[in-house]
Amino acid sequence: MLTVIGIGPGSESMMTQDAIAAIREAEIIVGYKTYTHLVKSMTQDKQVIKTGMCKEIERCQAAIDLALAGHNVALISSGDAGIYGMAGLVLELVTQQQLALEVRLVAGITASIAAASLLGAPLMHDFCHISLSDLMTPWEVIEKRIIAAAQADFVICFYNPRSRGREGHLARAFELMQPWKKAATPVGVVKAAGRKKQEKWLTTIGEMDFEPVDMTSLVIVGNQATYCRNGLMITPRGYSL
């Protein structure tokens, strides 16, 4: 059996009961090395197969092959495995190869939810997720989504906001939003949520400093009604108070 598990952003405390039970029950843990490290305390009696970055297909195929060989395998993914994680790739491989393999998916806390709970309540109204990685998505599609989301006044969560090789993507996204999102629109950044090096700060579109944002960061841009007070980022739901 293969279980694909979203382990949440980093700390065991943000994992679900299901995720913890599935890791405990598994014989073999497969994952990107940073993530296998995050669950180290729970997996010391198990075989752990760590793979490097950009080895997603190999990693998923290894987990599938071990499960087909009769092992109880847990493939771990950060956040929720179904959101820019490993769940989709596993199901694509299993269906493409027409394998008779039971795959169980265990939901996890994705980065936007973890970041939001640390910043206040920025996601109280309609929002969207946009990944700024153009490794597998044409940049034109990403631009189109940024513009549509800004125009329709969604709260926007930027995943993969900035990394080596695409330092300029986040700044470009901010440029694209400008006709619709005012300079005073609140922005919240959370870096390494739930991990030792966790950092967070609030700023605005106009005052945004892109430099400290990296791949472990999640950037949330408010809607027209979002405000910051007492260090909290709040998007009103619309109650008359």
Place this chain on the structure above:
Amino acid sequence: MLTVIGIGPGSESMMTQDAIAAIREAEIIVGYKTYTHLVKSMTQDKQVIKTGMCKEIERCQAAIDLALAGHNVALISSGDAGIYGMAGLVLELVTQQQLALEVRLVAGITASIAAASLLGAPLMHDFCHISLSDLMTPWEVIEKRIIAAAQADFVICFYNPRSRGREGHLARAFELMQPWKKAATPVGVVKAAGRKKQEKWLTTIGEMDFEPVDMTSLVIVGNQATYCRNGLMITPRGYSL
């Protein structure tokens, strides 16, 4: 102290460690009666304050007042409290009333993530959340968001899709998407995720039956690349397989 807790969709197994610990530590549990019922097994030694529907402000104020009086209070909210839940309202009240009250927010599994994990992997690419309730949002704003999201080919998760008094909203949303989303676009519906009466089914925009959809349902509409195979709804991330 006041802790606002996202209890996930329904079952204890989808709650995080943090959420369970916070409920166990609290003296008083405050929540909408359906949700207090869901955590009944964990709260039998506690004072539980249940309130009815549409009593959100009263519920949050009661929790705040009890916390200000020195009690350790847990306000529970289904899914994630920061997504169409109670977190925002609590923070709005606390900041508006300039209260010196520590509010802790505990992240939870929101309906879209729970539903996605039951359907396959429909949220593997950029997606958005749109609530179809116009109780506090002008319907024009909702329409604008539906059109923008369809036009930019987001996967769309509809919250509050259909209830008494707004039976037609979901059908209208589907009408609005039609110029951009083909009739063959997959649609997944999950009803009462994680609860005893859980149901789920796959269909398409063209074959959608709105009748069985209710307020406990979450509707996910795919993007151009989403497909269904072996009972699974999959949105490819973009890997070349």
